[in-house]
Amino acid sequence: MSERPIKILIAKPGLDGHDRGAKVLARGLRDEGFEVVYTGLRQTPEMIATAALQEDVDVVGLSILSGAHMTLLPKVTRLLRERGLDDVLVTAGGIIPDDDIPALEEAGIAAVFGPGTTIAEVAAYIRSHVRPPEG
Amino acid sequence: MSLAATRAEELADAAVAGDRRALARLLTAVENRTPTAEAALRRLYPNTGRAHLVGITGAPGAGKSTLVAALIAEVRAAGRAVAVVAVDPSSPITGGALLGDRVRMQAYASDDGVFIRSMASRGHAGGLAATSTSAATVLDAAGFDLVLLETVGTGQSEVEVAAAADTTVVLEAPEMGDEVQAIKAGLLEVADIVVVNKGDRPGAQRTAAQLRAMLTSTASPRVAAAYPADAAGAGGAPGEGHAGRPRPKQPEVLITTASTGEGVPALLVALDRHRAAGRAGLADAARLARAEAQVWAIVSERLRERFHGAASGQVTESTLRAVAEHRLDPYSAADRLLASITGEPAAG
Numbered sequence: 001m002s003e004r005p006i007k008i009l010i011a012k013p014g015l016d017g018h019d020r021g022a023k024v025l026a027r028g029l030r031d032e033g034f035e036v037v038y039t040g041l042r043q044t045p046e047m048i049a050t051a052a053l054q055e056d057v058d059v060v061g062l063s064i065l066s067g068a069h070m071t072l073l074p075k076v077t078r079l080l081r082e083r084g085l086d087d088v089l090v091t092a093g094g095i096i097p098d099d100d101i102p103a104l105e106e107a108g109i110a111a112v113f114g115p116g117t118t119i120a121e122v123a124a125y126i127r128s129h130v131r132p133p134e135g
Numbered sequence: 136m137s138l139a140a141t142r143a144e145e146l147a148d149a150a151v152a153g154d155r156r157a158l159a160r161l162l163t164a165v166e167n168r169t170p171t172a173e174a175a176l177r178r179l180y181p182n183t184g185r186a187h188l189v190g191i192t193g194a195p196g197a198g199k200s201t202l203v204a205a206l207i208a209e210v211r212a213a214g215r216a217v218a219v220v221a222v223d224p225s226s227p228i229t230g231g232a233l234l235g236d237r238v239r240m241q242a243y244a245s246d247d248g249v250f251i252r253s254m255a256s257r258g259h260a261g262g263l264a265a266t267s268t269s270a271a272t273v274l275d276a277a278g279f280d281l282v283l284l285e286t287v288g289t290g291q292s293e294v295e296v297a298a299a300a301d302t303t304v305v306l307e308a309p310e311m312g313d314e315v316q317a318i319k320a321g322l323l324e325v326a327d328i329v330v331v332n333k334g335d336r337p338g339a340q341r342t343a344a345q346l347r348a349m350l351t352s353t354a355s356p357r358v359a360a361a362y363p364a365d366a367a368g369a370g371g372a373p374g375e376g377h378a379g380r381p382r383p384k385q386p387e388v389l390i391t392t393a394s395t396g397e398g399v400p401a402l403l404v405a406l407d408r409h410r411a412a413g414r415a416g417l418a419d420a421a422r423l424a425r426a427e428a429q430v431w432a433i434v435s436e437r438l439r440e441r442f443h444g445a446a447s448g449q450v451t452e453s454t455l456r457a458v459a460e461h462r463l464d465p466y467s468a469a470d471r472l473l474a475s476i477t478g479e480p481a482a483g
Binding site for chain 1: 155156159160162163164167169171225226229230231232233234235237238241244245250251252253255257
């Protein structure tokens with residue numbers, strides 16, 4: 001068996017209740033042939049890090065609309081690093097001002113996808129930046 | 136020692152020692168059927184067989200994930216470690232999958248006694264993934280007392296989980312069908328415990344009563360005769376026994392409301408009771424069935440590899456082509472292929 005789909009966690013940290021975007025993305029990435037773990041609304045950074053570890057995902061995609069990204073996203077990347085998941089690709093999407101992006105990249109967010117990004121663009125980015133599979 | 140064997144030893148030992156990252160990576164290797172996974176499973180297998188493997192199956196939307204979440208709470212309250220393998224279907228078109236079972240189980244993020252793993256079915260049709268049993272073996276080796284195997288949403292005939300689990304729980308929702316549904320062959324026949332979930336809905340009591348009436352009526356002499364004694368599975372000659380077939384059962388019918396936890400303590404008691412009965416010898420047939428399913432799956436995979444290998448690949452291809460073109464019947468083709476690897480002349 002050489003078929004090894006890329007596994008992605010789509011999570012929504014924070015307290016806003018808008019998960020339509022995350023669901024559309026999860027569905028779209030499924031159609032791109034990824035295995036997508038969807039964990040639902042109102043996830044704490046701890047929940048996200050635990051899910052990423054137990055599921056051994058290659059990618060963590062964080063959707064955030066609440067404005068708390070400067071607090072929550074660096075906390076997620078720090079917890080992932082603490083648990084030895086430093087080779088996991090972490091991306092973010094939602095409403096994130098351009099001015100905040102450099103600081104988020106500094107904190108370990110590999111890419112920030114703003115409104116208008118297509119699923120195909122996200123999929124292409126993931127395929128070219130994900131860690132190689134283990135033998 | 137090969138690289139895979141070294142890596143396997145490293146991962147397996149770390150996973151058994153409680154390293155959750157190593158456990159997760161090993162499960163990925165198992166899902167991908169890598170040489171590392173095979174070497175690790177060889178190493179771990181002698182130390183498994185201790186966990187209680189419980190299959191949870193039923194129609195999509197019956198409440199399997201919610202019930203699993205409620206069971207986790209109950210098992211944790213008793214201080215026992217629990218792992219979950221939750222399977223969702225892969226797309227037959229793209230190979231992608233949406234694994235959504237964790238949504239209801241996220242409350243246990245900081246509890247080291249809970250480990251949840253989602254798996255895509257990856258084209259396997261029986262309700263589980265082809266590697267779900269091996270994943271359960273790894274979790275068993277890692278010391279989880281209870282391993283819950285949640286199937287994809289099933290229809291009437293995905294009974295594979297019964298061979299993979301020590302105890303099979305079939306979930307029904309109220310008003311899902313009349314008494315005729317309860318006496319159809321298939322999923323309900325392999326249930327050790329039938330749970331009518333959404334017990335707060337109208338009709339739950341009536342559904343449970345109908346299921347009780349239909350499922351606990353005595354099986355016909357013909358069904359009973361197929362299973363003369365518990366020992367038959369262990370000692371019977373191959374071909375005569377029914378090791379690959381589940382035994383007829385007289386399932387307990389319970390009512391739960393998984394979303395509130397109502398009835399879940401009674402379910403855990405029933406699970407423990409079934410396990411205790413299994414320890415006393417009744418589950419021998421189930422364990423033998425599981426062994427048979429696992430070993431035959433590997434034998435068939437190995438045979439396929441040999442048929443497509445360097446030595447016989449060409450013979451295999453031309454034989455398959457002959458069948459496709461109706462120049463050869465499939466039985467003669469199978470005889471010819473078997474003869475090509477054993478060196479014996481083809482039968483018939």
